[in-house]
Amino acid sequence: MSGPLPALTVWPMKFWRKITKMSTPLIMFLGFILVTLLITWKAARQSSGSSNYFAAGRGITAWQNGIAVAGDYMSAASFLGIAGIIAFQGYDGFMYSVGWLVAYLTVLLVVAEPLRNAGSYTMADVLAYRLRPRPVRAMASLSTLIVSTFYMIAQMVGAGTLVALLLKGSGIGFNGAVAGVGVLMVAYVVFGGMLATTWVQIVKAILLIAGTILLSVLVLGHFDFSFAAFFEAITHVKSGGKTLNFLEPGLRYKPPYGAIDLISLGLALIFGTAGLPHILVRFYTVPDAKTARISVVWAMFIIGAFYIMTTFLGFGAATILGSDFIKLNGGINMSAPLLAQRLGGDVFFAFISAIAFATILAVVAGLTISASTSFAHDFYTNVLHHGREQRPGEQVRVARITAVVVGIVSIIIAILLGPAFNVAFLVGLAFAVAASANLPVIVFSIFWKRFNTAGALSGLGVGLAGSLVLIGIGPSVMGVDGASVVGAARHMIQSPPLFPLENPGIVSIPLGFIGAFIGTLCGNEPESEEKFAEMEVRANTGLGAEKATAH
Amino acid sequence: MNQSHPDWRKVDADPDFRRLVNARKRFIIPAFIFFCTYYFTLPVLAGWFPELMKTKVVGPLNVAYLFALSQFFMAWIVALLYVRAAARFDRMANEVLEKNH
Numbered sequence: 001m002s003g004p005l006p007a008l009t010v011w012p013m014k015f016w017r018k019i020t021k022m023s024t025p026l027i028m029f030l031g032f033i034l035v036t037l038l039i040t041w042k043a044a045r046q047s048s049g050s051s052n053y054f055a056a057g058r059g060i061t062a063w064q065n066g067i068a069v070a071g072d073y074m075s076a077a078s079f080l081g082i083a084g085i086i087a088f089q090g091y092d093g094f095m096y097s098v099g100w101l102v103a104y105l106t107v108l109l110v111v112a113e114p115l116r117n118a119g120s121y122t123m124a125d126v127l128a129y130r131l132r133p134r135p136v137r138a139m140a141s142l143s144t145l146i147v148s149t150f151y152m153i154a155q156m157v158g159a160g161t162l163v164a165l166l167l168k169g170s171g172i173g174f175n176g177a178v179a180g181v182g183v184l185m186v187a188y189v190v191f192g193g194m195l196a197t198t199w200v201q202i203v204k205a206i207l208l209i210a211g212t213i214l215l216s217v218l219v220l221g222h223f224d225f226s227f228a229a230f231f232e233a234i235t236h237v238k239s240g241g242k243t244l245n246f247l248e249p250g251l252r253y254k255p256p257y258g259a260i261d262l263i264s265l266g267l268a269l270i271f272g273t274a275g276l277p278h279i280l281v282r283f284y285t286v287p288d289a290k291t292a293r294i295s296v297v298w299a300m301f302i303i304g305a306f307y308i309m310t311t312f313l314g315f316g317a318a319t320i321l322g323s324d325f326i327k328l329n330g331g332i333n334m335s336a337p338l339l340a341q342r343l344g345g346d347v348f349f350a351f352i353s354a355i356a357f358a359t360i361l362a363v364v365a366g367l368t369i370s371a372s373t374s375f376a377h378d379f380y381t382n383v384l385h386h387g388r389e390q391r392p393g394e395q396v397r398v399a400r401i402t403a404v405v406v407g408i409v410s411i412i413i414a415i416l417l418g419p420a421f422n423v424a425f426l427v428g429l430a431f432a433v434a435a436s437a438n439l440p441v442i443v444f445s446i447f448w449k450r451f452n453t454a455g456a457l458s459g460l461g462v463g464l465a466g467s468l469v470l471i472g473i474g475p476s477v478m479g480v481d482g483a484s485v486v487g488a489a490r491h492m493i494q495s496p497p498l499f500p501l502e503n504p505g506i507v508s509i510p511l512g513f514i515g516a517f518i519g520t521l522c523g524n525e526p527e528s529e530e531k532f533a534e535m536e537v538r539a540n541t542g543l544g545a546e547k548a549t550a551h
Numbered sequence: 552m553n554q555s556h557p558d559w560r561k562v563d564a565d566p567d568f569r570r571l572v573n574a575r576k577r578f579i580i581p582a583f584i585f586f587c588t589y590y591f592t593l594p595v596l597a598g599w600f601p602e603l604m605k606t607k608v609v610g611p612l613n614v615a616y617l618f619a620l621s622q623f624f625m626a627w628i629v630a631l632l633y634v635r636a637a638a639r640f641d642r643m644a645n646e647v648l649e650k651n652h
């Protein structure tokens with residue numbers, strides 16, 4: 001055949017070959033990106049006005065918010081991280097995962113309802129009711145930005161490493177992956193606001209749960225659906241030439257400080273989860289306090305079921321693959337994806353990888369919107385302009401600009417730190433700051449009549465400084481490395497740590513509470529005590545709470 | 552919303568409202584102490600009583616595994632008990648609001 005026909009078919013054929021040469025994970029990644037961009041495009045038409053942009057019009061239902069809260073929490077660190085810790089250190093990883101769920105009881109019992117009843121967009125709204133708004137908002141906004149930035153950098157570096165590993169051979173390296181994740185998260189937040197961020201989180205959470213259920217079933221199927229055979233196998237796992245009982249404690253949390261470190265982490269979780277800005281903002285997206293309450297219970301059942309299944313994945317990876325195999329094929333974080341590859345083949349591997357990628361994207365988008373909301377609402381509108389918008393829509397515009405800045409800064413920092421940088425402690429730091437600085441002042445302002453501005457400032461300041469200093473002199477930053485450890489993997493300060501614990505919570509949380517307490521006693525603010533009546537009525541009855549906007 | 556300035560102090564001093572605040576505290580404080588104690592017992596036992604934790608209960612399942620697993624059910628049960636109690640708090644709050652409308 002000659003004539004125009006070959007010329008017409010050449011281009012599509014080339015294109016098709018390009019597509020088929022793409023790895024299956026990459027195609028699934030692109031599929032997820034397409035779905036999320038569609039969500040963003042749809043949401044963009046409804047995201048004008050502060051209440052719509054920052055709080056999704058307060059029209060999210062209980063189950064939707066429950067899934068979104070659970071999704072914010074089920075980060076790549078918990079999906080890949082916990083499965084990996086269990087695959088390598090067995091029972092102690094399971095024990096580690098427990099605190100993350102129990103922490104939600106603090107959110108449910110203490111924070112969610114008063115926050116929804118008394119605030120409008122941020123944690124600082126609750127503090128500003130009784131206290132002098134400008135200094136308190138400035139300090140609370142600083143704390144929010146620090147928590148979000150630390151958490152975000154940890155996620156971005158993790159994302160870069162992971163995406164580069166999952167898409168091995170596709171030509172996308174660490175820097176490209178970091179930049180791609182950064183650009184996408186900014187796009188969701190800038191164009192789609194809280195509504196898009198919430199729905200991206202819901203879609204990802206449903207995918208994540210589906211993937212985890214499938215993989216757990218495959219693990220049990222490997223043992224002919226016999227729990228007895230499964231648990232029997234866990235009691236003798238081969239690891240590094242030894243046979244160990246992975247159901248017994250002691251492989252991760254070793255004396256002398258292991259158990260104290262876990263208790264310290266537990267404190268940071270139980271007091272810190274209820275102080276995480278990106279979790280707290282979710283309670284403003286529902287119509288009322290009752291919905292907020294039910295949504296926490298939804299989240300707790302989802303998170304709990306997810307962690308129990310994650311133990312199956314971790315123990316499955318330990319027994320079916322073995323840690324020696326995982327070490328040779330990408331390391332501890334690849335435990336769950338490698339297990340998927342062994343049990344379900346390449347397509348399932350691609351599916352699980354795409355879920356891990358979706359997880360990172362959705363979580364960083366949530367962090368970006370909480371950071372930009374706090375900056376625009378607390379700092380720009382309320383601290384700089386005394387609570388009044390100069391022009392309508394200004395607050396939303398400032399938030400969009402902040403989101404772009406936050407995106408660019410985190411891309412640059414993550415690329416500068418590079419893939420070898422140890423990011424685990426940044427998440428610990430975020431929780432320590434949330435627990436030691438944010439939670440004491442939230443609790444005191446809801447429950448303590450005498451509490452005042454001096455107490456809030458000193459509580460936030462002492463909690464923030466205490467966490468930063470103790471992490472700075474702890475084993476995450478200080479340590480003596482051998483000559484074989486090079487580059488960013490080396491400890492930042494080459495000398496023995498001055499503080500023995502990785503998690504400073506056990507010391508920094510009491511410091512935060514004492515700081516807030518002593519500060520209060522030093523100040524005298526009759527206005528705050530007078531306004532306590534209003535706060536108490538609002539928090540307990542929902543009288544005067546922000547209403548949902550009608551669509 | 553025709554109640555732009557509710558009389559906060561009047562509501563706050565209402566005996567029914569005080570009963571609501573106290574009822575809430577009577578649930579939240581013991582529940583908080585209970586779940587913290589239950590949770591922190593886990594790392595304490597794992598750290599200082601490893602032999603007890605290694606005791607086998609059913610087949611290969613030992614105290615350590617079953618106790619950690621029980622934490623999930625503990626959290627869910629406390630959450631559901633709170634939801635039940637909160638329905639009572641909602642009713643009390645509505646009564647207070649109706650009276651002070």
